[in-house]
Amino acid sequence: MKKSIWVFHLNTGSCNGCDIEILDALTPYFDVERFGIKLVASPRHADLVLLTGPITLKTLPMVINALRAVPRPRYVLAIGACAVGGGIWYDSYSVIGGVKEFKKILEEHNVEIDKIVFVPGCPARPEAIIYGVALLLGLVKEKVSKEVVVID
Amino acid sequence: MTLKKLLKPFKLLSIAKKAGVVTVLYPYQKPLITPEFRGKIVIDSTKCMGCGACANACPPNALLITESNEAVILSYFVGRCIFCGRCADVCPTGAISISNEFELATTNLDNLKTILVHRHRECVNCGRPFATGRILEYVLRKVPMAEKYINECPDCRKNRFINIVSIRKR
Numbered sequence: 001m002k003k004s005i006w007v008f009h010l011n012t013g014s015c016n017g018c019d020i021e022i023l024d025a026l027t028p029y030f031d032v033e034r035f036g037i038k039l040v041a042s043p044r045h046a047d048l049v050l051l052t053g054p055i056t057l058k059t060l061p062m063v064i065n066a067l068r069a070v071p072r073p074r075y076v077l078a079i080g081a082c083a084v085g086g087g088i089w090y091d092s093y094s095v096i097g098g099v100k101e102f103k104k105i106l107e108e109h110n111v112e113i114d115k116i117v118f119v120p121g122c123p124a125r126p127e128a129i130i131y132g133v134a135l136l137l138g139l140v141k142e143k144v145s146k147e148v149v150v151i152d
Numbered sequence: 153m154t155l156k157k158l159l160k161p162f163k164l165l166s167i168a169k170k171a172g173v174v175t176v177l178y179p180y181q182k183p184l185i186t187p188e189f190r191g192k193i194v195i196d197s198t199k200c201m202g203c204g205a206c207a208n209a210c211p212p213n214a215l216l217i218t219e220s221n222e223a224v225i226l227s228y229f230v231g232r233c234i235f236c237g238r239c240a241d242v243c244p245t246g247a248i249s250i251s252n253e254f255e256l257a258t259t260n261l262d263n264l265k266t267i268l269v270h271r272h273r274e275c276v277n278c279g280r281p282f283a284t285g286r287i288l289e290y291v292l293r294k295v296p297m298a299e300k301y302i303n304e305c306p307d308c309r310k311n312r313f314i315n316i317v318s319i320r321k322r
Contacts, residue, residue, distance in 0.1 A: 031175040081212065084261070085231035088212040098231070100261060119257045120264060122234035127183045132257035134179045143255050144230070147266040149197040152285060 004036025005133065007077075008046035008070070012063050013095065014053030017123035018080035022050055025126035037133060043069040048136070050129075054082035054089045055096040063102075064109055073114040077132050081122040190235045191253045195228060195268060199247035201286030202226055202270035206239035206248055215239055223271050224284055230256055230264040245290070275305035282306065 011019055025032055026039055040046050043066045055063060067074070078099045081087035086097035096102050099116060106113065119132040134140045176183075202224040207217040214233040218225045240248045258264060272281030273288060282305035291298055301309050 029174055029176065030178060034175075034177075081232055081234055084264075085214075085229060086212075087232060088234060090212060090232060115259065117257055117259055118231060118261060118264070120231045120233065121254060121256070125183075125254050127178050128254045128257065130178050131255045135257045135259070140179055140255075142258050142263065143253075144258050144263045146262050146264075148269070149267070150269045150271065151197060151200070151202075152271050 003047075004038065005047050005075075005137070006038050006040045006045055007048045007050050008040055008043045008066070009050045010043075010052070010063065010066055012051060012053035012059045012083070013056035014080065014082060018052040018082075018121075021123045021126050022052070022079065022129060025129045030126050030130060032130060032133070035130075035133065035137065035139075043067070044071065046070055047073070048075040048077055048133070050077050050079055051083050051099070052079050054086050054092075054098065055102050057094050057096070060096065060105070064106065064111060067106065067113070068109075068111050072112075074112065075136060076113050076116045077119060077129070077136070078116060079119045079121075079124050079129060079132070081120060084118045084120050087122065185252050185254075187252075189252050189254075190237050190250050192230055192235075192251055192256060193228070193233070193237075193239060194249050194251050195226070195266060196247040196249065197268055199245045200226065200268055200270075201245060201247075201290055202268070202284045203244065203287060203290075205242045205244060209238040209242045211236060211238070221272070222281060223269050226268040226270070228266040228268075230266075231261060273303075275308055276303045277308040278305060280305050280307075 009019070009022055024030070043049065049067060049070060076099070078084050082089065083099055086095065089095045090097045096105065099118070103113065115136065117132045117136050119128055121128050131140060135142065202217070204217040207215045207226065212232045212234055214229050216227050218227070237250050240250050256264065270284040270286065273283060273285045274281050288302050292302055
């Protein structure tokens with residue numbers, strides 16, 4: 001991506017831990033405008049959606065509407081343990097449980113997401129959020145990889 | 153009044169000069185990490201014995217233990233981990249340690265998984281796989297006299313005991 005990324009902050013039933021870390025990342029201490037990142041108030045102006053929370057059933061229709069309003073190419077940064085894998089609510093009755101299940105619901109509603117970057121952490125550090133955006137922009141490389149060890 | 157208004161930007165400039173530059177150049181600079189910070193956990197595969205104490209203590213079930221006839225599989229999914237460090241507290245062999253790694257962003261969820269497969273050891277009598285080798289070694293370290301029957305499965309031990317008792321009764 002060459003243009004500046006404008007971000008929209010979407011809370012889907014988060015505990016506000018990750019939201020406060022997002023606000024931290026927007027302060028002059030980290031100064032994300034170095035990368036052209038700017039917080040906007042409407043999803044229609046945004047390139048990237050900062051999605052926090054495990055997507056509760058009550059917020060689901062609003063989340064789908066907000067994501068549909070984002071123009072293509074549509075990017076999502078799933079921030080925090082809740083958004084990535086459901087967190088401690090992963091098998092709860094009132095949540096979707098992470099972006100992976102949510103993506104299937106979006107496909108049913110014909111809302112396509114071009115790229116999702118997962119940022120684990122409970123809450124994710126502001127540096128981790130900046131790292132996630134930098135990964136999306138192609139400034140840094142992925143550090144984690146799958147590990148399988150067989151022990152006799 | 154107008155003079156005050158005119159001088160206002162210069163006043164701000166002097167305040168800004170006093171504060172200096174506070175911005176950290178994060179991706180190009182090392183982040184500030186305190187020793188108390190808890191990040192991703194690291195499972196030492198040379199020490200882990202697949203007992204499942206960590207999976208029992210894990211609040212979000214990021215550590216899961218699945219047992220089949222052939223093996224015990226310990227899977228760790230960082231995406232669900234809340235970095236509480238309980239697993240490191242309960243681990244009997246000290247295999248789990250807390251690192252300060254937090255740069256875990258990825259585009260593929262599979263990259264966040266760590267899987268340890270512990271193969272079961274087979275019984276010397278009947279050949280049925282029954283427990284992981286590491287657990288047997290651990291038991292042997294705690295109870296040295298167990299070496300007489302450690303390589304037999306629980307069923308074989310029970311049968312042997314029943315045979316001995318039945319001989320005695322006659």
